[in-house]
Amino acid sequence: MDTSENILHQASPGLARGSDTARNAKAARLSPSFISWLQAGPMMLVFLAFFLIPLVFVVIVSFWDYNEYQLLPAFSGRGYSDTFEGCIAQLPDLCTIGKTYLKTLKLCFMVWAITLFIGFWVAYFLAFHVKSKTWQMGLSLLCTIPFWTSNVIRMIAWIPLLGRNGLVNSGLVKTGLINQPVEWLLYSEFSVVLALVHLFTFFMVVPIFNSMVRIDKSLIEAAYDAGATGFQTLVNVVIPLAKPGIVIGSIFVITIVMGDFITIGVMGGQQIAAAGKIIETRLNALQFPAAAANAVILLAITFLIITMMSRIVDIRKEL
Amino acid sequence: MKEGRPRSFYVLAIFFAAYVLFLYGPMIAIYILSFQGPQGGLTFPMNGVSTYWLAKLFQGTGIVDLGAAFRRSLLLGLVVMAVTVVLSVAAGMAFRRKFKAQSILFYSAIASLIVPSIITSLGISLEFRIIDDLIKAHWNENFETSMGLLTSGLGAHLTWTLPFGLLIMFAIFNRFDPRLEEAARDLGATPWQTFRYVVLPIILPSVIGIGLFGFTLSWDELARSSQAIGPVNTLPLDLQGLTTTVTKPDIYALGTVISAVSFAVITLALGTIHMLNKRQAAKGSDAGKGLV
Numbered sequence: 001m002d003t004s005e006n007i008l009h010q011a012s013p014g015l016a017r018g019s020d021t022a023r024n025a026k027a028a029r030l031s032p033s034f035i036s037w038l039q040a041g042p043m044m045l046v047f048l049a050f051f052l053i054p055l056v057f058v059v060i061v062s063f064w065d066y067n068e069y070q071l072l073p074a075f076s077g078r079g080y081s082d083t084f085e086g087c088i089a090q091l092p093d094l095c096t097i098g099k100t101y102l103k104t105l106k107l108c109f110m111v112w113a114i115t116l117f118i119g120f121w122v123a124y125f126l127a128f129h130v131k132s133k134t135w136q137m138g139l140s141l142l143c144t145i146p147f148w149t150s151n152v153i154r155m156i157a158w159i160p161l162l163g164r165n166g167l168v169n170s171g172l173v174k175t176g177l178i179n180q181p182v183e184w185l186l187y188s189e190f191s192v193v194l195a196l197v198h199l200f201t202f203f204m205v206v207p208i209f210n211s212m213v214r215i216d217k218s219l220i221e222a223a224y225d226a227g228a229t230g231f232q233t234l235v236n237v238v239i240p241l242a243k244p245g246i247v248i249g250s251i252f253v254i255t256i257v258m259g260d261f262i263t264i265g266v267m268g269g270q271q272i273a274a275a276g277k278i279i280e281t282r283l284n285a286l287q288f289p290a291a292a293a294n295a296v297i298l299l300a301i302t303f304l305i306i307t308m309m310s311r312i313v314d315i316r317k318e319l
Numbered sequence: 320m321k322e323g324r325p326r327s328f329y330v331l332a333i334f335f336a337a338y339v340l341f342l343y344g345p346m347i348a349i350y351i352l353s354f355q356g357p358q359g360g361l362t363f364p365m366n367g368v369s370t371y372w373l374a375k376l377f378q379g380t381g382i383v384d385l386g387a388a389f390r391r392s393l394l395l396g397l398v399v400m401a402v403t404v405v406l407s408v409a410a411g412m413a414f415r416r417k418f419k420a421q422s423i424l425f426y427s428a429i430a431s432l433i434v435p436s437i438i439t440s441l442g443i444s445l446e447f448r449i450i451d452d453l454i455k456a457h458w459n460e461n462f463e464t465s466m467g468l469l470t471s472g473l474g475a476h477l478t479w480t481l482p483f484g485l486l487i488m489f490a491i492f493n494r495f496d497p498r499l500e501e502a503a504r505d506l507g508a509t510p511w512q513t514f515r516y517v518v519l520p521i522i523l524p525s526v527i528g529i530g531l532f533g534f535t536l537s538w539d540e541l542a543r544s545s546q547a548i549g550p551v552n553t554l555p556l557d558l559q560g561l562t563t564t565v566t567k568p569d570i571y572a573l574g575t576v577i578s579a580v581s582f583a584v585i586t587l588a589l590g591t592i593h594m595l596n597k598r599q600a601a602k603g604s605d606a607g608k609g610l611v
Binding site: 032033035036037038039040042043044046047048049050051052053054055056057058061071118121122124125126129139141142143145146148149150151152153154155156157158159160161163165166167170198201230251252255256258259260261262266270276279280283288291292295298299302306 | 324327328331332334335338339341342343344345346348349352360361362363405406407409410412413414416418419420421423424427428430431433434435436437438439441442443445446448449471474475477478481485510531532535536538539541542545546555558559562563570571574577578581582584585589
């Protein structure tokens with residue numbers, strides 16, 4: 001004990017001095033559960049004040065009444081009835097909200113499929129083909145840096161490439177593939193999907209990579225030794241073991257696209273309707289209960305999708 | 320590896336390179352275009368090279384007061400960063416023991432991450448509107464609003480940065496060797512000393528990573544700010560407003576300036592992390608190196 005204290009004293013005088021107080025303080029030491037509360041409490045309070053209570057308000061306000069200029073705190077289903085206006089009358093045709101959600105789901109599906117494909121192979125390359133830890137770190141960082149820069153800038157960055165006189169169009173005209181610049185490259189569904197893939201593939205790469213690096217490499221060797229082809233190993237070993245990452249990445253991408261209104265707004269030239277855009281439009285018209293009602297519907301659908309996906313995997317275990 | 324790399328390596332290497340090009344190509348294009356000549360437009364080819372548009376930005380384009388927005392975003396980013404680091408490290412420590420409400424906090428963080436931003440933003444704006452109405456009705460009729468950069472704005476940003484902070488803390492403590500703390504305790508260190516002199520120096524590089532996430536996510540945040548920021552705008556909101564009105568390269572110049580701040584912060588953070596890691600490797604342990 002003496003020697004250790006001496007060594008400690010040399011290494012860090014402050015530490016050794018405190019060891020006496022440590023013994024004295026032992027009696028007055030706080031209970032572990034109280035310390036846990038002190039440590040986790042502040043974060044819990046932030047989520048309570050700025051996430052959980054606001055969500056409750058969204059649900060409450062969605063049942064309030066409104067007129068042109070203000071909220072009326074009285075029970076009303078108007079927020080919902082305005083939203084579903086004409087949905088029964090127009091059957092079997094879809095009403096506006098139905099069409100909008102169908103369109104959003106379609107966008108969602110396209111972005112999900114593409115980000116999954118790119119994300120899977122990028123993660124596969126990083127996890128299995130890059131052997132050196134330094135290279136793995138460096139290349140992962142290369143994929144992460146854009147995530148730390150502005151999304152709007154990454155959206156407008158497509159304008160000089162895809163615009164009417166952009167690089168792609170002028171290139172195509174020069175090579176003679178087309179006679180006139182094509183219009184559908186920018187401010188279209190195409191540019192929305194492109195930008196969403198550009199922005200959010202990262203959310204697919206990280207969890208899939210995370211699952212893949214944990215796969216025991218000897219399993220793959222065993223599959224190889226047992227005579228499996230590369231494709232069989234991929235389907236029967238790698239994909240099942242990477243499934244948690246695939247599911248978590250999919251949840252991220254799908255929820256982001258479901259609620260997106262900025263990318264769809266900027267890249268769609270403010271012309272494409274989507275679930276998130278409805279909320280924004282209602283808000284701009286100061287129809288808060290209608291906006292809240294739409295938010296509740298969006299939340300319910302998002303929650304449904306997540307529940308279905310998390311049936312496949314226990315998220316808690318994967319972190 | 321002596322038998323050479325399989326063919327799939329080369330195919331995937333090309334795929335990866337294409338992905339990186341896809342990530343960076345468009346961004347690099349606008350950085351170049353922000354140096355357009357005074358007569359230049361929104362697209363290539365370059366019409367001369369100048370710093371005209373960048374200079375114009377600092378004189379003020381007349382559309383919005385970018386200087387003020389810049390300072391506001393910087394202030395908010397730094398506050399968000401500080402709060403995110405402190406709360407994440409504290410909560411991360413708490414998660415190493417079992418405690419009641421552990422799973423409530425965990426699921427709140429995950430939900431906060433994946434509930435669409437516009438819903439969180441709308442909720443915060445409703446919450447503050449209702450608080451405002453209460454204050455007006457009961458205490459002060461002339462009260463304007465409690466919404467603002469460091470109230471509702473800060474809260475909105477924290478709902479986005481704290482989940483990342485917490486998840487990074489989980490990753491850190493998954494790899495942390497608790498025997499180091501036991502050793503410190505056995506040597507008589509108080510819990511605070513154990514944290515200050517043993518745990519914190521070891522996790523410091525990752526804590527800087529949390530700060531990096533905290534600042535950059537706030538600096539670029541848009542969707543959550545949109546309804547909850549109050550009467551003033553942050554820089555990304557101004558930039559988004561400009562996308563529909565501006566037809567001149569000044570929007571690229573603004574994009575370049577915003578990115579320059581991001582890259583400066585990223586470089587600073589990664590440099591510090593690298594330095595700390597090197598220092599740890601050099602001074603961390605001499606176990607197994609024999610007696611001198």
